[in-house]
Amino acid sequence: MGLTQIAASILASVLVGALTRGAWRTYSLLALSALAVYWFQPVVPLRSFDFWFPSLSLALVVLVWFITSGPGAGKEKQNLIGLFIILGIVTLVDLSRYILPTPILTATTPPQFIQYIAFLAATILLILILTLLPHRSLITLSIAAALLVAILVILKSPALSLQASIILRTLTNRPIETASALDLRWLGISYIAFRLIHVLRDKQTGRLPELSLPEFATYVVFFPSLSAGPIDRAERFVKDLRNEFTLTQNETLMAGQRIVIGLFKKFVVADALALIALNDALATQVHSPGWMWVHLYAYTFQIYFDFSGYTDIALGIGRLVGIKLPENFLTPYTKPNLAQFWNSWHITLTQWIRSYFFNPFNRWIRGFKSLPAWTMILLGQLATMIIIGLWHGITWNFILWGAWHGLGLFLQNRWSDFTKTRFNPVNPRLQTALQVGGILLTFHFVALGWVFFALSDPSLSQIVFVKLFGL
Structure with a gap:
């Protein structure tokens, strides 16, 4: 998240924390999180993939919820509302290509509506197939977990990412000469996949509580922890979500203090240390042992202040809406x-x-x-x-x-x-x-x-x- 996105997240969280209660808080957080999936996604060279990657994230969330939910859950009112919110936001983001002169939530123009309809139809077809499979099926849950692991393997492997980029460029009529493993920058997928695998595994072992779609989706793509964690547990997160919450002056001050500390760590200390932190260029350019230690120490503290700074910001923003995310760094x-x-x-x-x-x-x-x-x-x-x-x-x-x-x-x-x-x-x-x-x-x-x-x-x-x- 950049400073603009952090500022907008803080403002939106204050409004949600102060003005919404009960189910409306959950629906509001779901809507904000779904919007953030698109807004936080960085631009990628592949055409319209700053729309497709976020859409795939939301599709995975819905699919895994259908796999792990109880029979008949898809017909319950709160789940239909959650599905409507997700579907409505994805549709509006795509239709913005026809409404707005320039994109707002995506870095580039979303795809043509007919392409989105094809994607939506494929997702709905897959959901219908899943509804025919026995719920709690070990095979179904295992296949879903294996699919998530396969996605991570492709994205984390430079060689496989490069081949995937070449294939996608070929399908979208883009030049393959400029293909790169960096083309597949899918925001938050490492954290999203691990949250989904946690849910699938706990479903297999009978430890997963019943979650509505709005609760489940908000847990997986909760906007403060979308890009850098922490990896919360579903039952702990949903307990906070279900508790009654009122944003008090004390909560606001404590959240604000945590956010300010995080901003200082990330954008002052970490960004300053990044100027001299060890990297590939310095590895060959520096010859003095003393200076090499300086660069290594700089990297050692830079990675801590960068990562823990983002975590402080996430925990502070989460606190504004009554979600006390778990600590990720303790000195x-x-x-x-x-x-x-x-x-x-x-x-x-x-x-x-x-x-x-x-x-x-x-x-x-x-x-x-x-x-x-x-x-x-x-x-x-x-x-x-x-x-x-x-x-x-x-x-x-x-x-x-x-x-x-x-x-x-x-x-x-x-x-x-x-x-x-x-x-x-x-x-x-x-x-x-x-x-x-x-x-x-x-x-x-x-x-x-x-x-x-x-x-x-x-x-x-x-x-x-x-x-x-x-x-």
């Missing part, structure tokens, strides 16, 4: 070990991966009785952290970044077990020294890991490591 660089770092960095992503990958993986691997315990721990830590790396992008550097943290967590686990019964200092000064030493060691381990994250190629990472240590 991660002050933690004395790597496990505590990951319990305070991108907390909701870590919790999601723990619930839907790490715990099931550990239960599965324990079935191999012949494997030593340390091997199971190593495989679990490596697999989990590599998955987190791949969520950011399917490249070698993200794999190396994940493996770096997976190996670090394994070594910390082994060291903690080794020292637990052998070394327990009672001297307060020694305890303080060990605490400070742990913080410094953890911070620099994380900072060195950012080398893989900041750069695009393993060869550049190798160059930076050589320069950092003056080799």
